[in-house]
Amino acid sequence: xxxxxxxxxxxxxxxxxxxxxxxxxxxxxxxxxxxxxxxxxxxxxxxxxxxxxxxxxxxxxxxxxxxxxxxxxxxxxxxxxxxxxxxxxxxxxxxxxxxxxxxxxxxxxxxxxxxxxxxxxxxxxxxxxxxxxxxxxxxxxxxxxxxxxxxxxxxxxxxxxxxxxxxxxxxxxxxxxxxxxxxxxxxxxxxxxxxxxxxxxxxxxxxxxxxxxxxxxxxxxxxxxxxxxxxxxxxxxxxxxxxxxxxxxxxxxxxxxxxxxxxxxxxxxxxxxxxxxxxxxxxxxxxxxxxxxxxxxxxxxxxxxxxxxxxxxxxxxxxxxxxxxxxxxxxxxxxxxxxxxxx
Numbered sequence: 001x002x003x004x005x006x007x008x009x010x011x012x013x014x015x016x017x018x019x020x021x022x023x024x025x026x027x028x029x030x031x032x033x034x035x036x037x038x039x040x041x042x043x044x045x046x047x048x049x050x051x052x053x054x055x056x057x058x059x060x061x062x063x064x065x066x067x068x069x070x071x072x073x074x075x076x077x078x079x080x081x082x083x084x085x086x087x088x089x090x091x092x093x094x095x096x097x098x099x100x101x102x103x104x105x106x107x108x109x110x111x112x113x114x115x116x117x118x119x120x121x122x123x124x125x126x127x128x129x130x131x132x133x134x135x136x137x138x139x140x141x142x143x144x145x146x147x148x149x150x151x152x153x154x155x156x157x158x159x160x161x162x163x164x165x166x167x168x169x170x171x172x173x174x175x176x177x178x179x180x181x182x183x184x185x186x187x188x189x190x191x192x193x194x195x196x197x198x199x200x201x202x203x204x205x206x207x208x209x210x211x212x213x214x215x216x217x218x219x220x221x222x223x224x225x226x227x228x229x230x231x232x233x234x235x236x237x238x239x240x241x242x243x244x245x246x247x248x249x250x251x252x253x254x255x256x257x258x259x260x261x262x263x264x265x266x267x268x269x270x271x272x273x274x275x276x277x278x279x280x281x282x283x284x285x286x287x288x289x290x291x292x293x294x295x296x297x298x299x300x301x302x303x304x305x306x307x308x309x310x311x312x313x314x315x316x317x318x319x320x321x322x323x324x325x326x327x328x329x330x331x332x333x334x335x336x337x338x339x340x341x342x343x
Contacts (some may be wrong), residue, residue, distance in 0.1 A: 016250030
């Protein structure tokens with residue numbers, strides 16, 4: 001988005017575009033290094049009849065990718081979210097930018113869809129546009145619990161957050177309904193509280209407020225506020241402006257939606273094995289699922305049907321192929337995978 005001078009209001013459009021390759025959830029980014037961002041651009045009411053049309057136009061122009069499934073996430077309008085410094089007192093320069101975030105789901109080429117040749121062509125088109133798919137756990141490494149609780153949670157995050165809790169009384173944040181200690185317990189599942197994989201945004205906000213992510217130091221310096229706390233090394237790749245916050249919102253939404261809508265099939269090829277489906281669900285949710293329980297859940301939900309064909313790509317015995325049973329959309333109001341809670 002071009003830098004505009006003067007006061008006023010500008011509407012921006014941001015897209016968190018998700019794909020899954022194997023067992024890796026990917027997010028499409030543009031730029032690189034400290035300037036890595038989600039695809040974004042301003043809404044132009046002269047050129048774009050709707051916000052969504054504007055979003056699709058910007059994404060195609062920046063990434064050469066035509067979007068399929070899209071849904072609006074949230075409107076991000078905090079003062080200072082595009083602070084650049086240089087104004088009086090270190091304040092904002094340029095208009096106040098209100099950004100409308102979107103979640104978009106896309107597929108990488110799979111079985112029966114051109115295979116590796118189509119995937120390579122897609123990657124080359126993205127590269128020419130300066131865009132790339134990156135594992136989203138590069139930005140949120142503490143959110144991947146598929147192999148158990150990440151070591152960084154106990155070794156780095158919790159000690160730093162407990163020190164932050166201890167430095168101020170419980171009434172230090174009067175605008176918050178919950179105190180620091182209670183938020184730490186609920187969001188990171190400490191002191192016997194269950195860990196809720198959907199609270200991705202809440203965990204990021206807590207790390208930001210404690211000054212433990214790079215964006216917190218950058219934003220406070222740009223706005224002229226005092227800088228406190230030291231960002232923790234290895235706490236994920238930072239992103240331009242508040243794009244990591246937008247991405248956290250998108251991951252939270254998608255993890256929640258798995259349980260009541262069949263959105264996972266927007267990420268799957270036309271035909272797939274149940275193992276491929278399970279790995280995709282695990283990749284998105286960040287949790288390991290018991291194989292037999294997962295298959296029982298899929299069968300009970302009647303979300304898939306056998307194609308009558310098999311795949312030899314597993315390297316072992318031929319695996320049955322399935323497809324999404326679209327009739328389920330008209331059969332009941334919440335056809336998702338009720339994964340339950342994790343203690």
